[in-house]
Amino acid sequence: MNAMSMPSRLELHALTGVPLVRAGDDLAALLGAGLQHAGLVPVAGDVLVVAQKVVSKAEGRHVLLADIEPSERARQLAAEVDKDPRLVELILRESARIIRAAPGVIIVQHRLGIVCANAGIDQSNVEHDRGECALLLPRDPDGSARALRSALRDRTGVALGVVITDSINRPWRLGTVGIAVGSAGITVLDDRRGQHDLFGRELQVTMSNRADSIATAALLIMGETRESVPAVLLRGLPAEDSDQSARQAIRPPHEDLFL
Amino acid sequence: MNAMSMPSRLELHALTGVPLVRAGDDLAALLGAGLQHAGLVPVAGDVLVVAQKVVSKAEGRHVLLADIEPSERARQLAAEVDKDPRLVELILRESARIIRAAPGVIIVQHRLGIVCANAGIDQSNVEHDRGECALLLPRDPDGSARALRSALRDRTGVALGVVITDSINRPWRLGTVGIAVGSAGITVLDDRRGQHDLFGRELQVTMSNRADSIATAALLIMGETRESVPAVLLRGLPAEDSDQSARQAIRPPHEDLFL
Numbered sequence: 001m002n003a004m005s006m007p008s009r010l011e012l013h014a015l016t017g018v019p020l021v022r023a024g025d026d027l028a029a030l031l032g033a034g035l036q037h038a039g040l041v042p043v044a045g046d047v048l049v050v051a052q053k054v055v056s057k058a059e060g061r062h063v064l065l066a067d068i069e070p071s072e073r074a075r076q077l078a079a080e081v082d083k084d085p086r087l088v089e090l091i092l093r094e095s096a097r098i099i100r101a102a103p104g105v106i107i108v109q110h111r112l113g114i115v116c117a118n119a120g121i122d123q124s125n126v127e128h129d130r131g132e133c134a135l136l137l138p139r140d141p142d143g144s145a146r147a148l149r150s151a152l153r154d155r156t157g158v159a160l161g162v163v164i165t166d167s168i169n170r171p172w173r174l175g176t177v178g179i180a181v182g183s184a185g186i187t188v189l190d191d192r193r194g195q196h197d198l199f200g201r202e203l204q205v206t207m208s209n210r211a212d213s214i215a216t217a218a219l220l221i222m223g224e225t226r227e228s229v230p231a232v233l234l235r236g237l238p239a240e241d242s243d244q245s246a247r248q249a250i251r252p253p254h255e256d257l258f259l
Numbered sequence: 260m261n262a263m264s265m266p267s268r269l270e271l272h273a274l275t276g277v278p279l280v281r282a283g284d285d286l287a288a289l290l291g292a293g294l295q296h297a298g299l300v301p302v303a304g305d306v307l308v309v310a311q312k313v314v315s316k317a318e319g320r321h322v323l324l325a326d327i328e329p330s331e332r333a334r335q336l337a338a339e340v341d342k343d344p345r346l347v348e349l350i351l352r353e354s355a356r357i358i359r360a361a362p363g364v365i366i367v368q369h370r371l372g373i374v375c376a377n378a379g380i381d382q383s384n385v386e387h388d389r390g391e392c393a394l395l396l397p398r399d400p401d402g403s404a405r406a407l408r409s410a411l412r413d414r415t416g417v418a419l420g421v422v423i424t425d426s427i428n429r430p431w432r433l434g435t436v437g438i439a440v441g442s443a444g445i446t447v448l449d450d451r452r453g454q455h456d457l458f459g460r461e462l463q464v465t466m467s468n469r470a471d472s473i474a475t476a477a478l479l480i481m482g483e484t485r486e487s488v489p490a491v492l493l494r495g496l497p498a499e500d501s502d503q504s505a506r507q508a509i510r511p512p513h514e515d516l517f518l
Binding site: 007100125223229 | 265266267268269270271272273275358359361364366368373374383384426428429430431432433434435436437438447448449456466467468469471472473475476478479480481482488495496507508509510515516517518
């Protein structure tokens with residue numbers, strides 16, 4: 001849906017009390033219970049924003065570093081950036097290309113198209129009880145979002161929008177913000193090209209990324225340290241049934257005038 | 260304030276019914292009336308997110324293109340990018356450096372440090388009744404935010420946080436999002452370096468940009484075309500009295516590993 005009408009009020013509700021998610025868990029069941037626990041009965045238009053980390057955990061995207069044999073290329077790069085060669089091997093496997101490498105950081109374009117540090121591989125808030133562990137992004141985050149939407153529809157009777165959020169660093173600006181690494185059922189790019197302003201002039205800035213705005217709004221009450229809020233319900237947007245997905249927000253490199 | 264406690268619920272309220280803002284208007288008075296009209300009585304912790312455009316309008320940052328004499332450099336660049344040489348002259352005057360120029364677009368680092376297209380100069384939703392007009396960013400958006408915070412405190416008795424939001428395009432991702440071009444009274448960079456995760460491991464991603472997240476959350480109910488929502492009240496964050504400003508979110512170029 002394009003050129004959506006604007007609501008006058010939004011609410012964001014943190015889902016607390018959801019148990020720590022482990023590989024193989026039924027995430028829809030856990031989040032459905034979390035909604036109930038919070039007294040939230042889903043209504044059309046609601047968007048459930050889910051932390052990437054819990055999606056990856058439920059999907060078993062953990063890798064034991066002890067199981068990884070670094071390639072020669074990984075060893076060389078690891079020496080340059082002073083990182084564990086096994087972690088660098090994982091970063092290389094997850095990436096389409098390296099944007100920049102410097103001591104302490106490797107910035108890549110992930111195979112999913114997302115540009116981020118360390119291919120989005122995370123070692124915070126991950127259990128290391130079987131040895132040092134890393135958590136990869138979901139294999140197909142848009143697919144994960146669609147599956148969650150479908151399972152939650154079966155469970156609640158309402159087709160919630162789903163956004164999978166992760167926090168990233170950016171060029172030019174300090175501090176992380178959230179982006180939508182996956183989504184289902186919501187308008188990702190709200191396209192207003194061809195529309196006119198209050199004074200009848202054709203609009204200049206014409207397409208907003210609603211998915212990223214939703215993803216980062218949720219982080220305001222999700223936190224990233226010890227708060228254990230795996231999801232946030234956003235209420236107040238108009239009901240819709242978009243078939244857009246977060247993948248569509250990847251800017252084709254040949255159209256990228258910033259770089 | 261760092262390492263803020265997380266609220267479990269946030270609300271965003273659009274301020275509708277605010278008249279079109281004109282140069283010299285008392286913006287605090289208009290927004291104060293807008294809050295009253297919406298039945299919103301400010302409480303500690305509230306953040307008022309104000310569209311950059313109305314701040315610029317109130318501050319009279321309009322420029323009549325007929326009054327601009329383009330330099331030789333502006334004429335040359337205008338020919339390259341197929342833009343009005345007078346507009347290009349304004350872009351050059353507002354900018355510290357040009358990042359990229361291509362047909363239809365000039366991406367610059369604004370003197371304020373913000374990297375954006377056309378130096379943030381806007382011709383949409385601007386009156387052109389005295390001839391073609393352009394609207395510049397506020398001269399000192401953090402100062403504008405502080406002044407608004409102070410005037411609203413005098414008016415309401417509550418020291419609201421203030422964020423001035425504008426929408427920008429980004430590398431790698433399609434669709435605009437909001438950023439804080441100015442702010443007062445809120446934590447811009449929420450620094451969690453040195454803290455530990457649920458399992459006692461030091462955190463990797465350690466500093467989030469709350470101002471930008473607030474700025475873009477508000478855009479979800481602000482719109483950019485004809486909705487005429489000049490401000491959004493965000494309620495639910497803990498009360499604070501930070502002396503940070505949006506300027507602090509500019510990443511020093513020599514620390515920028517992305518580019």
